Amino acid sequence: MERRFSPLLLTILCLGIAILYIPIVVLIAYSFNASPLVNVWGGFSTQWYSQLIHNRQLLQAALLSLEVGVTASTIAVVLGTLAGIALVRFARFRGRLLLVGMVNAPLVMPEIITGITQLLLFVSMVQLFSWPHRGFTTIVISHVGFCTAYATVTVQSRLQSVDRSLEEAAMDLGSGPARAFIEITLPLIAPALLSSWLLSFTLSLDDLVISSFVSGPGASTLPMVIYSKVKLGVSPDINALASLIICAVGGCILIAGYVMRRAEKQRELEATSSGFVE
């Protein structure tokens, strides 16, 4: 494989990465600006961070977002794992194509359409069953929808590379298919479950459009509060909040990436030591 980079290629790569990172770096730098004027550097200060702690509206919204995120991503990982198993292990079943379509569609569907259609569903459901009330429950349901899609794709690709002979060996030795799956395959796909949970959590924490449609009065998630503030322009306390969120999410993703890579290395090691080299 050729290792030489042409200067043009290298320039574009650096330019692209610069485009992706400069705004974020500038934002974080300005969150430590002592001056309340966003275009003047007034020295280093952490005052905007300490002010955040006293903002009750933000804290409440952050708490709601965390609750929604944990609930939605947990349900989504369960549903996504089931869907992943169905798609990888069961070659033919009624509704397979429908399931494939439904787990892939949310990945590209514009959020605004998903948001509107789900709101219409919830309104109709309330008319028929007086459930669910718009707020926490509806936000969780809609988040589970798109998170399940991401979780399914992640679990599916991991399951495809799992060596089925281990599970078959367990079944030959008399264990039932459910037990063989839980004891053999589940630990093998555990890293994928963890990373899809973290990704679902990140997506849920970040969602603005769908939440805005399906939420009810009094239930504002963090992105909804941020959006209404950002609409008014750039401000130093939002800079501080944004820096905190970006660092927290970035940390989650790095951990997920690290866990996945360690599992990958472990697998390679096991494969070589046991003599199976694909």
Place this chain on the structure above:
Amino acid sequence: MKPGRWLIILPPLLFLLVFFLIPFALALKISFAEVAARVPPFTDILTHTPGHGLKLTLSPSNYQYLFTDEVYGYAYLYSLRTAFFSTLICLVLGYPMAYAIARASKSTQNMLLLIIILPFWTSFLLRVYALEGIIRDNGLLNTVLLHLGLIHEPLKIMRTSLAVYLGIIYSYLPFMVLPLFATLEKLDHTLLEAAADLGSPPWRAFVHITLPLSLPGVIAGSMLVFIPAVGEFVIPSLLGGPDTLMIGRLLWDEFFGNHDWPVASAVAIAFLVLLAGPIAIYQYYTVKQAEA
């Protein structure tokens, strides 16, 4: 088929059916209703009157309205045009990036991929906000340019179409690079060597071998940028001005401003019909790749 299998298939299938697919049918239904001063704010299309039985009233007026009011046509065209050119720019910028990453050594590759993926998962809303800090009238870009004496008064970028383009390119670039990388990485390099051995110059080998073989990645990446960009709401709302009226913004206003649910549903359905082609192409390629 063992009955136990349905315990695995049914929960996700039913959940997505009820909470993802059925809503679209409902939107279709409501798009044929009329706006009414009640809760929820639209008429029933199925009415039951004693003696006459069930009566189905389908009102096409919402769709007619989309054709008579110029603002909808304008917004659809503007969204399609903006998404198209943003996708093109992302492709021009993203292809060399993906190509460079695919040819890097394994350890550099992992690091570069992480660099691309990290913003991909970082808060979308906050990244758009961060971009505002760069391009606003007294933002970093104007400050630097003024300081260098390259311009004498601040460039007006915010609240223009240019800001929307920049926003989409900045936000969606990773969506282009990742699928492109996935196909370019799998490329068989012996083909290129064979072409070179047979005397083909590198650009010809690129046009006749690399480009055709990476076409699935080009299509997947382009769809991943184009489809959400057409429906983008946050970017035109935060960075754009009054004339950057994209369909997502129009839908939002119709819903939260005018409370006209039937027209909003009709806008959404018409929008979905418009996107059916691109979504079908995307689905076809991803399913084909997943099953391969």
